[in-house]
Amino acid sequence: MPVADRLSPTSYVVLGTIALRGPSTSYDLKRAVGRSIGYFWHFPHAQLYSEPQRLAELGLLAAETEAQGRRRRTFRLTDSGRAELKAWLAEPTPEHFQMRDIAELKLFFNEVAEPGDVERLAREQIAAHRERIAVYEDMQARYADLDAVAKRMITLRLGLEMEHAALRFWTALVDEVS
Amino acid sequence: MPVADRLSPTSYVVLGTIALRGPSTSYDLKRAVGRSIGYFWHFPHAQLYSEPQRLAELGLLAAETEAQGRRRRTFRLTDSGRAELKAWLAEPTPEHFQMRDIAELKLFFNEVAEPGDVERLAREQIAAHRERIAVYEDMQARYADLDAVAKRMITLRLGLEMEHAALRFWTALVDEVS
DNA sequence: TGTCATACCGTCCGAAACAGACCGTATGCG
DNA sequence: CGCATACGGTCTGTTTCGGACGGTATGACA
Structure with a gap:
C-alpha cells in the first residue's frame, strides 16, 4: 500500500x-x-x-x-x-466543498417547518442575522490583530469572504420575507 | 444528565x-x-x-x-x-462557522511555503480556480434540476452563494498575483 | 520564603462519526 | 430465463472528537 x-x-x-x-x-x-x-x-x-x-x-x-x-x-x-x-x-483536488454551520441548520428547519408563520419566521431570520453580524464582527476584530502580524493570510481572508457571503444571504432573505 | x-x-x-x-x-x-x-x-x-x-x-x-x-x-x-x-x-447558536475545503488547504500551503516562486504560485492558483469553476458549474447543473422540484430551498441557495463567494475569491487572488 | 494561581505541555479514554464493503429483494427488460 | 439495476439495510474496523485529567514551570504576593 x-x-x-x-x-x-x-x-x-x-x-x-x-x-x-x-x-x-x-x-x-x-x-x-x-x-x-x-x-x-x-x-x-x-x-x-x-x-x-x-x-x-x-x-x-x-x-x-x-x-x-x-x-x-x-x-x-x-x-x-x-x-x-x-x-x-x-495533484488535482477531487474533494468538494463542505461546511457545517449549525445556525444554517436551524434556519433550514425553521423555514420549512412552519411555512405559514411568516411573522415568526421573519423574527427568527432577523435573530439569526444579528448573530451572524456578531460572529462577523468578532472575526473582524481578530483580523485587526492578525493583520499586524501576518498581512496576507489567505486562509483568513477567505474565511471573512465566506462570512460576508453568508451575511449578505441572510440579509437578503430577511428583506424578502419582511 | x-x-x-x-x-x-x-x-x-x-x-x-x-x-x-x-x-x-x-x-x-x-x-x-x-x-x-x-x-x-x-x-x-x-x-x-x-x-x-x-x-x-x-x-x-x-x-x-x-x-x-x-x-x-x-x-x-x-x-x-x-x-x-x-x-x-x-436557543442561541454558539457554534461557529466551519468548513473543510481541501483545495483551500492546498492553496494555503502553496502560498506561504514558497513565497518567492510567484510564477508557479500563479499557475497553481489558476488551476485551483479552474477546478472551482468546474465544481460550481456542476452545482448549477444540479440546481436547474432541483429548481423544478423545490423552488426556494434556502439550503441550496446558500450553498450556491458560498460557491460563488469562493469563486470570486480565487479569481481576485489570481488577478492579484498575475 | 512559602503557597497560590496560572499558564504551559502532554496523555488518555469513551463515545461518536466515518467510509464503505457487503447482502438480500424487487423490478424491469431483452 | 438471465441479467442489470435500483431499493433497503446491516456490519465492521478505523479515525476523529471532546474533554477530563495530570504533571511542571513561572511569577506574584503575603
Missing part, C-alpha cells in the same frame, strides 16, 4: 505546517494551527500529538528527542515527507 | 427532517437528507439508521414496526422530541 493512502487531510496539515514553520513540537503545531487553519477548520489538539508520531513511523517526519527538561519531541520533515507534501499539492 | 446533552447536530438533523416530512423510515431520511442538507454537509447513511434508534431510546422518537413485507421501522416525533427540537431552535 502506497504511503499516500495512509494520509488524511490532518496529515497534510501537519506536514504543511512543519514545512512552513520548520521543525516543530506538537505544542508548536497546536498553537500554529490554532492561529491559522483553526479559524475555519477545527482540530482537537490531541490529534496534533498522535499524528506526528504516525507520520514519523511512515518515514515522513523525523523525531528528535530533546535531552534537557521535559521530554518533548521536535519533528522535522524528511525528504520523503517533503516529496509527499509536494505530490499532494501538485 | 439532561437529554439535550446526549444530542449532536446529527440528532437534530434527524429530528428536524422528521418534523418536516412527517413519520419516516431510515431510508426516507437517507433520501431526504441526500437531497437537501447533504449537498453541503455529508452524512454517512449508516448514521441515519443508528441515530433514530438512539433517539427512540431517549424517548424523542416513537418507532412503529410495519407488519407487512420487509421489516422496516417508521419513526415519528414524540411530544418530547418536538419539544427538544423547538428548544434547540430557540
Whole structure:
C-alpha cells in the first residue's frame, strides 16, 4: 500500500505546517494551527500529538528527542515527507466543498417547518442575522490583530469572504420575507 | 444528565427532517437528507439508521414496526422530541462557522511555503480556480434540476452563494498575483 | 520564603462519526 | 430465463472528537 493512502487531510496539515514553520513540537503545531487553519477548520489538539508520531513511523517526519527538561519531541520533515507534501499539492483536488454551520441548520428547519408563520419566521431570520453580524464582527476584530502580524493570510481572508457571503444571504432573505 | 446533552447536530438533523416530512423510515431520511442538507454537509447513511434508534431510546422518537413485507421501522416525533427540537431552535447558536475545503488547504500551503516562486504560485492558483469553476458549474447543473422540484430551498441557495463567494475569491487572488 | 494561581505541555479514554464493503429483494427488460 | 439495476439495510474496523485529567514551570504576593 502506497504511503499516500495512509494520509488524511490532518496529515497534510501537519506536514504543511512543519514545512512552513520548520521543525516543530506538537505544542508548536497546536498553537500554529490554532492561529491559522483553526479559524475555519477545527482540530482537537490531541490529534496534533498522535499524528506526528504516525507520520514519523511512515518515514515522513523525523523525531528528535530533546535531552534537557521535559521530554518533548521536535519533528522535522524528511525528504520523503517533503516529496509527499509536494505530490499532494501538485495533484488535482477531487474533494468538494463542505461546511457545517449549525445556525444554517436551524434556519433550514425553521423555514420549512412552519411555512405559514411568516411573522415568526421573519423574527427568527432577523435573530439569526444579528448573530451572524456578531460572529462577523468578532472575526473582524481578530483580523485587526492578525493583520499586524501576518498581512496576507489567505486562509483568513477567505474565511471573512465566506462570512460576508453568508451575511449578505441572510440579509437578503430577511428583506424578502419582511 | 439532561437529554439535550446526549444530542449532536446529527440528532437534530434527524429530528428536524422528521418534523418536516412527517413519520419516516431510515431510508426516507437517507433520501431526504441526500437531497437537501447533504449537498453541503455529508452524512454517512449508516448514521441515519443508528441515530433514530438512539433517539427512540431517549424517548424523542416513537418507532412503529410495519407488519407487512420487509421489516422496516417508521419513526415519528414524540411530544418530547418536538419539544427538544423547538428548544434547540430557540436557543442561541454558539457554534461557529466551519468548513473543510481541501483545495483551500492546498492553496494555503502553496502560498506561504514558497513565497518567492510567484510564477508557479500563479499557475497553481489558476488551476485551483479552474477546478472551482468546474465544481460550481456542476452545482448549477444540479440546481436547474432541483429548481423544478423545490423552488426556494434556502439550503441550496446558500450553498450556491458560498460557491460563488469562493469563486470570486480565487479569481481576485489570481488577478492579484498575475 | 512559602503557597497560590496560572499558564504551559502532554496523555488518555469513551463515545461518536466515518467510509464503505457487503447482502438480500424487487423490478424491469431483452 | 438471465441479467442489470435500483431499493433497503446491516456490519465492521478505523479515525476523529471532546474533554477530563495530570504533571511542571513561572511569577506574584503575603
